[in-house]
Amino acid sequence: MTDDALRHIEAAERKAAEVEGIGPEVAPRPVGTVGVVGAGTMGGGIAMNFLNIGVPVTIVEREEGALDRGLKTIRSNYERSAARGKLTSADIEARMGLLTPTLALGELSGADLIIEAIFENMALKKELFARLDGLARPGAILATNTSYLDVNEIASATRRPEDVLGMHFFSPANVMRLLEIVRGARTAPEVLKTAIEVASRIGKVPVVAGVCPGFIGNRMLARRQQAANELILEGAMPWEIDRALTDFGFPMGPFQMSDLAGLDIGWSRETSRGETLRDRLCEMDRRGQKTGAGFYDYDAERRRTPSPVVEQLIRDFVREKGGTPRHHTPGEILDRLISPMVEEGRKILAEGIAQRASDIDVVWVNGYGWPRATGGIMYWAGVR
Numbered sequence: 001m002t003d004d005a006l007r008h009i010e011a012a013e014r015k016a017a018e019v020e021g022i023g024p025e026v027a028p029r030p031v032g033t034v035g036v037v038g039a040g041t042m043g044g045g046i047a048m049n050f051l052n053i054g055v056p057v058t059i060v061e062r063e064e065g066a067l068d069r070g071l072k073t074i075r076s077n078y079e080r081s082a083a084r085g086k087l088t089s090a091d092i093e094a095r096m097g098l099l100t101p102t103l104a105l106g107e108l109s110g111a112d113l114i115i116e117a118i119f120e121n122m123a124l125k126k127e128l129f130a131r132l133d134g135l136a137r138p139g140a141i142l143a144t145n146t147s148y149l150d151v152n153e154i155a156s157a158t159r160r161p162e163d164v165l166g167m168h169f170f171s172p173a174n175v176m177r178l179l180e181i182v183r184g185a186r187t188a189p190e191v192l193k194t195a196i197e198v199a200s201r202i203g204k205v206p207v208v209a210g211v212c213p214g215f216i217g218n219r220m221l222a223r224r225q226q227a228a229n230e231l232i233l234e235g236a237m238p239w240e241i242d243r244a245l246t247d248f249g250f251p252m253g254p255f256q257m258s259d260l261a262g263l264d265i266g267w268s269r270e271t272s273r274g275e276t277l278r279d280r281l282c283e284m285d286r287r288g289q290k291t292g293a294g295f296y297d298y299d300a301e302r303r304r305t306p307s308p309v310v311e312q313l314i315r316d317f318v319r320e321k322g323g324t325p326r327h328h329t330p331g332e333i334l335d336r337l338i339s340p341m342v343e344e345g346r347k348i349l350a351e352g353i354a355q356r357a358s359d360i361d362v363v364w365v366n367g368y369g370w371p372r373a374t375g376g377i378m379y380w381a382g383v384r
């Protein structure tokens with residue numbers, strides 16, 4: 001089983017770079033220089049991918065402080081690699097030397113490929129793409145790193161929707177192998193081909209997705225998150241849910257992930273009304289690992305333990321919502337989490353958002369930690 005499954009996922013990764021209807025006659029455009037807009041969590045990591053292979057990158061921010069922080073993060077990532085003996089200090093300087101930081105968007109006028117990684121906000125992204133349309137050279141490829149937004153709508157802010165597509169990296173963008181390439185309704189074949197080729201050059205596994213909220217990966221992830229929240233409302237504990245997934249082979253579960261990322265992403269004390277468990281945890285200043293407590297308790301070494309406070313909070317919360325907390329077996333939890341994802345995967349296939357079931361396997365193994373030894377989610381579920 002495992003040998004077959006591993007052979008399947010390896011073949012799937014090779015196959016994923018093939019796009020129905022786009023043959024060898026379609027020539028990719030040359031990409032020798034890259035622009036990145038936004039030097040936050042994603043922009044910095046995206047830039048590193050290109051610096052690592054010797055491609056010059058111009059990175060644009062809207063304010064000095066964010067630009068400085070972005071550059072510091074890139075440098076300290078390289079310094080960590082150097083400390084592990086993976087880079088020399090000359091390598092670090094060579095890479096940093098290829099990076100041009102700026103606050104002037106106009107400096108992207110010569111870039112062959114521009115990747116946008118600003119806030120996840122449609123109005124802001126459209127405004128930016130309209131400006132990029134006005135300054136990018138003819139034939140430049142304009143990519144968005146959006147996680148959920150409609151790539152066609154972003155493209156409509158330009159007079160060149162054929163040059164626009166999604167290049168959806170995963171965090172940390174300099175490490176995660178998956179690159180979801182989102183094909184807009186009007187994306188030109190050679191633009192798609194170029195993005196696939198670029199992905200391979202920077203060592204990523206490209207998977208092509210159609211336009212829909214969350215594309216392939218996040219659309220399925222949303223179903224798992226919804227199921228996890230429903231389980232909590234029946235009295236299942238975050239550590240029971242995480243454990244079902246880690247026993248299955250995931251590196252971590254959704255609540256460990258939230259604690260790591262911070263529960264307060266998108267939360268503010270001013271607007272919090274204590275309606276969700278997350279609101280209540282944040283109000284108690286349990287905002288994740290960074291505050292020493294979230295869904296779990298953490299010690300000084302960031303070792304986690306189940307929290308009696310959270311356990312009581314959940315029991316009270318469930319009763320308040322009119323439910324009765326009950327026990328769930330690990331098998332039930334796993335099934336409740338995974339079945340909706342498989343169902344969503346079938347819809348994604350039926351709608352043509354993914355070209356083939358094996359592409360969904362590649363997305364989940366390389367972007368979300370689905371255990372590789374099973375061959376991927378759809379293969380495991382018997383959907384070929």
Ligand code: NAD
Nearest residue numbers: 038039040041042061062066117118119120145146147171
């Ligand atoms: P972030 O908040 O860390 O960084 C965004 C940066 O963009 C900020 O530094 C901000 O100052 C800058 N910015 C905003 N408007 C700008 C403008 N007009 N010009 C130049 N810079 C501008 O956000 P992030 O987590 O890096 O996310 C960026 C994008 O990537 C979002 O669309 C997000 O959905 C997507 N994404 C995020 C993740 C993730 O795990 N964080 C994963 C995949 C995709």
